[in-house]
Amino acid sequence: MMKVLQVKHLQKVFFPGTDNERHILKNINLQVEEGDFISVIGNNGAGKSTLLNTIAGTLQADAGEIDLVDHDVSKKSVAYRSRFMSRVFQDPKMGTAGDLTVMQNLILAQDHQHTVNLKWYQKKNDIPQYQELLKTLNMGLENFLDTQVKYLSGGQRQALSLLMATLSKPKLLLLDEHTAALDPKTSHEVMKITDDMVQKKHLTTMMITHKMSDALKYGNRLVMVQDGQIKLDVRGVQKNNLDKEQLLAAFE
Amino acid sequence: MLISSLGQGLLWAPLAIGVFITFRILDIPDLTTEGSFPFGAAIAVSLMLKGQSAITAAVVGFLAGCLAGLVTGILDTKFRIPSLLAGILTMTGLYSINMHIMGKSNVPLLDQKVLTEYLPAGWNLEIQTIILGLIVTVIVVTLLYLMFKTRLGLSLMATGNNKEMSSANGINTDGMIIFGYMISNGFIALSGALIAQSNGYADIGMGIGTIVIGLASVLVGEIFLRGHNILTRLIAMVVGAIVYRLLLTVAMGLGFPPDDLKILSAIILVIVICVPIIQNRIRTKRQLKKYLAQMEEQDDESITSEASTKGLLSRD
Numbered sequence: 001m002m003k004v005l006q007v008k009h010l011q012k013v014f015f016p017g018t019d020n021e022r023h024i025l026k027n028i029n030l031q032v033e034e035g036d037f038i039s040v041i042g043n044n045g046a047g048k049s050t051l052l053n054t055i056a057g058t059l060q061a062d063a064g065e066i067d068l069v070d071h072d073v074s075k076k077s078v079a080y081r082s083r084f085m086s087r088v089f090q091d092p093k094m095g096t097a098g099d100l101t102v103m104q105n106l107i108l109a110q111d112h113q114h115t116v117n118l119k120w121y122q123k124k125n126d127i128p129q130y131q132e133l134l135k136t137l138n139m140g141l142e143n144f145l146d147t148q149v150k151y152l153s154g155g156q157r158q159a160l161s162l163l164m165a166t167l168s169k170p171k172l173l174l175l176d177e178h179t180a181a182l183d184p185k186t187s188h189e190v191m192k193i194t195d196d197m198v199q200k201k202h203l204t205t206m207m208i209t210h211k212m213s214d215a216l217k218y219g220n221r222l223v224m225v226q227d228g229q230i231k232l233d234v235r236g237v238q239k240n241n242l243d244k245e246q247l248l249a250a251f252e
Numbered sequence: 253m254l255i256s257s258l259g260q261g262l263l264w265a266p267l268a269i270g271v272f273i274t275f276r277i278l279d280i281p282d283l284t285t286e287g288s289f290p291f292g293a294a295i296a297v298s299l300m301l302k303g304q305s306a307i308t309a310a311v312v313g314f315l316a317g318c319l320a321g322l323v324t325g326i327l328d329t330k331f332r333i334p335s336l337l338a339g340i341l342t343m344t345g346l347y348s349i350n351m352h353i354m355g356k357s358n359v360p361l362l363d364q365k366v367l368t369e370y371l372p373a374g375w376n377l378e379i380q381t382i383i384l385g386l387i388v389t390v391i392v393v394t395l396l397y398l399m400f401k402t403r404l405g406l407s408l409m410a411t412g413n414n415k416e417m418s419s420a421n422g423i424n425t426d427g428m429i430i431f432g433y434m435i436s437n438g439f440i441a442l443s444g445a446l447i448a449q450s451n452g453y454a455d456i457g458m459g460i461g462t463i464v465i466g467l468a469s470v471l472v473g474e475i476f477l478r479g480h481n482i483l484t485r486l487i488a489m490v491v492g493a494i495v496y497r498l499l500l501t502v503a504m505g506l507g508f509p510p511d512d513l514k515i516l517s518a519i520i521l522v523i524v525i526c527v528p529i530i531q532n533r534i535r536t537k538r539q540l541k542k543y544l545a546q547m548e549e550q551d552d553e554s555i556t557s558e559a560s561t562k563g564l565l566s567r568d
């Protein structure tokens with residue numbers, strides 16, 4: 001199996017040397033294999049988002065190494081790492097450019113590498129193809145190609161973010177509580193779309209969630225982060241045999 | 253009066269467009285303007301005095317502005333100096349540089365051939381100015397319009413709108429911000445070069461208040477022409493620059509002394525900032541009233557129909 005991501009001895013300390021010093025990631029080691037769909041759970045403040053942010057590069061690792069598709073990216077920029085990964089944030093506003101149209105957002109998401117060139121970005125012939133893509137979301141977005149994204153609802157915006165995150169064929173997809181800001185019904189729909197996309201495109205995925213049921217239902221692997229360390233890492237049959245009570249017990 | 257404001261407005265249009273790029277596209281209030289405008293003027297006039305053509309002078313003026321933008325851009329993105337302060341630093345530094353270039357605080361052109369003199373001599377100066385302004389504006393607007401149609405332009409717009417999202421989608425946002433600062437100040441300096449040729453001199457103080465003029469033009473333009481289409485927005489900036497000149501000309505006609513023009517500019521800016529807000533508030537209030545009135549009507553209807561059902565029932 002190819003390793004998509006290898007996190008080695010990762011450390012993150014906020015405000016070192018001050019009274020507020022906080023050791024948030026404590027020697028994290030994690031290997032993500034191609035095709036893994038990992039649910040990441042853990043208490044508030046356990047360091048889940050910090051872990052994902054450090055992988056994505058919005059935070060720099062203080063020590064340790066992050067290998068993406070077999071090369072060290074721990075000193076690389078967010079933009080560089082985005083050639084291999086995509087993200088969906090908790091806040092639907094974060095993942096899309098509100099002043100730009102649905103179409104412009106899709107075009108931006110499609111190519112993470114050639115972002116600066118003098119080619120026309122919008123081609124008339126591409127419209128049907130984008131409409132087809134939007135149709136898969138089942139949210140009527142195919143009629144809003146030229147609408148500015150800020151006029152969409154949170155659920156539509158998040159579904160769009162998710163679609164956008166898959167367009168560049170990422171080696172790794174990072175989801176940070178991406179359904180947390182949605183109402184129960186929409187949240188369920190977006191989770192369903194997520195699973196469909198992950199299955200269909202065989203996306204290697206790390207998904208943070210606070211919904212135990214989602215964590216149990218989706219994915220082939222479950223990782224629990226507690227106090228900056230990985231406390232539980234189960235996959236396959238072992239994961240399938242877990243139930244809510246056992247998980248809640250593990251939180252203690 | 254209208255004719256002269258039109259010509260002058262067109263020469264100021266690149267300034268409005270430059271301010272639009274930082275203020276609207278990148279969402280940064282960039283004070284470099286106050287330094288890059290006279291920088292363009294100083295470079296253009298001294299090059300012409302050294303025997304360069306007016307066209308070369310204007311082009312080099314533009315490039316000089318890009319250089320000023322580069323400095324602010326690097327201070328902002330690489331040194332993480334807040335953008336407002338970064339602009340102030342470059343602007344302050346440029347004061348000395350402009351003084352060095354000019355050697356004294358006011359340098360007049362002698363009998364150098366200015367851009368308007370490339371046009372047929374039979375036309376009067378005001379027509380020449382308008383035609384020159386139109387040519388420059390059409391070139392600037394077309395170039396920018398085409399740029400915004402490319403992937404580069406899309407990346408620039410995205411960066412100004414949502415930096416996190418842009419970098420997560422592979423865009424080098426620092427690079428885009430620097431690029432935005434550069435072209436913005438390039439156009440501002442170009443405007444300075446044109447105005448210096450039109451006035452016949454470069455002056456160390458000619459940058460004072462240009463950020464207010466630029467912002468006011470942007471806002472006035474947006475009051476007249478709305479839309480999210482980039483071509484409409486660029487043309488709105490040209491309209492804004494012209495209307496703004498017209499306002500100033502009217503004020504001068506009313507007898508305001510030239511020294512009071514700066515405070516007038518500031519007052520105009522305050523007004524054009526407030527007008528859209530008040531407009532919006534009035535519009536929302538009116539629509540809310542209309543909506544509530546409709547709701548009431550519906551309520552009335554439902555009450556009467558309820559009453560009549562009751563009546564029917566009671567009769568039974």
Ligand SMILES: Nc1ncnc2c1ncn2[C@@H]1O[C@H](COP(=O)(O)OP(=O)(O)OP(=O)(O)O)[C@@H](O)[C@H]1O
Binds near residue numbers: 014022043045049051
């Ligand atoms: N940029 C930062 N600077 C300082 N402290 C931070 C920063 N980011 C996170 N922290 C701190 O690190 C700790 C872990 O935060 P993190 O967001 O990783 O938790 P989490 O597991 O995602 O929690 P939640 O489930 O609430 O999202 C928190 O106490 C937080 O205050």
Ligand SMILES: [Mg+2]
Binds near residue numbers: 048049050176
């Ligand atoms: Mg979190």
